[in-house]
Amino acid sequence: MDIGLARVSTLDQDPRLQLDALKRAGCDPIFIERVSGAAAKRPVRDEALELAQPGDTFAVWKLDRLGRSLVELQAIVTDLERRGVKFRSLTENIDTSTAQGRLFFLLLASFAEFERALIIERTKAGKARRAAEGKHPGGRRRFGVEDDHSTIREAEARLLCEAARRLLDGETASSVVEDWNDRGIPAQHGGRWQVSPLRTMLKNPRVVPVLGADTYRRLLELFDAPDRRRQGRPAEHLLSGILRCQCGQPMYSVDTGKGQSAYRCQKAKGSGGRSRGCGTVGVSERAADRWATEAFIVAMCSPALAERIAARLEAFGAGGPSPAQLAAEQEELAELELIMRTRFATDAHRARREELRARAREAQERMRARPDLAALGSLPRTEAKLRDRWDGWTVPKRRMWLKRVLRYITLAKATQRGRGSDVGARLNPIWKV
Numbered sequence: 001m002d003i004g005l006a007r008v009s010t011l012d013q014d015p016r017l018q019l020d021a022l023k024r025a026g027c028d029p030i031f032i033e034r035v036s037g038a039a040a041k042r043p044v045r046d047e048a049l050e051l052a053q054p055g056d057t058f059a060v061w062k063l064d065r066l067g068r069s070l071v072e073l074q075a076i077v078t079d080l081e082r083r084g085v086k087f088r089s090l091t092e093n094i095d096t097s098t099a100q101g102r103l104f105f106l107l108l109a110s111f112a113e114f115e116r117a118l119i120i121e122r123t124k125a126g127k128a129r130r131a132a133e134g135k136h137p138g139g140r141r142r143f144g145v146e147d148d149h150s151t152i153r154e155a156e157a158r159l160l161c162e163a164a165r166r167l168l169d170g171e172t173a174s175s176v177v178e179d180w181n182d183r184g185i186p187a188q189h190g191g192r193w194q195v196s197p198l199r200t201m202l203k204n205p206r207v208v209p210v211l212g213a214d215t216y217r218r219l220l221e222l223f224d225a226p227d228r229r230r231q232g233r234p235a236e237h238l239l240s241g242i243l244r245c246q247c248g249q250p251m252y253s254v255d256t257g258k259g260q261s262a263y264r265c266q267k268a269k270g271s272g273g274r275s276r277g278c279g280t281v282g283v284s285e286r287a288a289d290r291w292a293t294e295a296f297i298v299a300m301c302s303p304a305l306a307e308r309i310a311a312r313l314e315a316f317g318a319g320g321p322s323p324a325q326l327a328a329e330q331e332e333l334a335e336l337e338l339i340m341r342t343r344f345a346t347d348a349h350r351a352r353r354e355e356l357r358a359r360a361r362e363a364q365e366r367m368r369a370r371p372d373l374a375a376l377g378s379l380p381r382t383e384a385k386l387r388d389r390w391d392g393w394t395v396p397k398r399r400m401w402l403k404r405v406l407r408y409i410t411l412a413k414a415t416q417r418g419r420g421s422d423v424g425a426r427l428n429p430i431w432k433v
Helices: 016-024 043-051 069-083 099-132 154-168 173-183 195-203 204-211 213-224 285-300 303-317 323-340 347-377 385-394 395-405
Strands: 004-010 032-033 057-060 085-089 243-245 250-258 259-265 280-282 406-411 427-431
Touching: 004 016, 016 032, 016 085, 016 347, 032 043, 043 069, 069 085, 069 250, 069 323, 085 280, 154 173, 154 195, 154 204, 154 213, 173 195, 195 204, 195 213, 259 285, 280 285, 285 385, 285 395, 285 406, 285 427, 303 347, 395 406
Parallel strands: 004 032, 004 057, 057 085, 243 406
Antiparallel strands: 250 259, 259 280, 406 427
């Protein structure tokens, strides 16, 4: 049986040329897929490949109808050969049942990948030219306008104006997002609203026709204000976000009244809140901060910790891949990720991917850990001197030093109420060193 596959990139493209060529080649059945060649999922193609049995021939009009990269094409054709299925490309006159055909396949697949890279490069150049001419570069529409990138879509424009007004009135982007999620307002592509995409929309200069120049200018000033930048306001509570509930939710300080505060696990509010905690665990802020301070000082004054810091610094300075080797491994990993999205992935592919992932994590750990370890090694090693240093630090600086030595601190639920609760027994630090 000769199985044919035709593919066009959009619904309005005509596959007739491919179908006629496949019919003349004797293909029956012929599968038609309407999807971009860059799509990660190709269900029709995969169904056709699954149908092929030993002795069959799988045919396409051109190589680029089958896969988007040389690595993917090689994986597919190798899998077909392993199953005893021949492969033909009609336009390029490729037949992998012969050694010459296999060599020709590799050469043409390389050229097909090169041609696709050229198309991408030309597309980028065209977008840059349109932008230089003051035109929209094309692509997906922005939230608030129609597909022509200029006509305002009223319902979405009203949401953007609402968000701008509420932010300028002093609300946070988080409260706007949570409110919209509670109201069941879908994001542009469905699903839930998030803070970062909303902020990106409002900072895009092309939103000026929707918001007005004055509102847009005031929004930019608001986003650029020191207390609204990415790093956020200076922290006022030592363990906010560092302390985690036993359910895994980060814990933050709340006012409990009468001048007292506590770290609490926040439960979700309705369906739109960002918190996903159990809402049943809390601890006195003063008691938890006192415990964390003592734990830090005791740990940093420990001779064993100093030895571990020195040993890890020495280990991080020795060996390790070169920048060129890291770049090559990242490129190989990207190719493997493409293969893993297909049905042609093998155990060897999976093992190699996990090996490269582990090496990448190790390299990132080296880059992150070395400066922190060097800083920790510079701290005083006597309790009195270190405590004086701690007392002179601001809360943000204390948090910085805690994060250098701690991943997080887990808080268990109290076994008894009131002052009889042993806070220290409930806290479990997870150290980096």
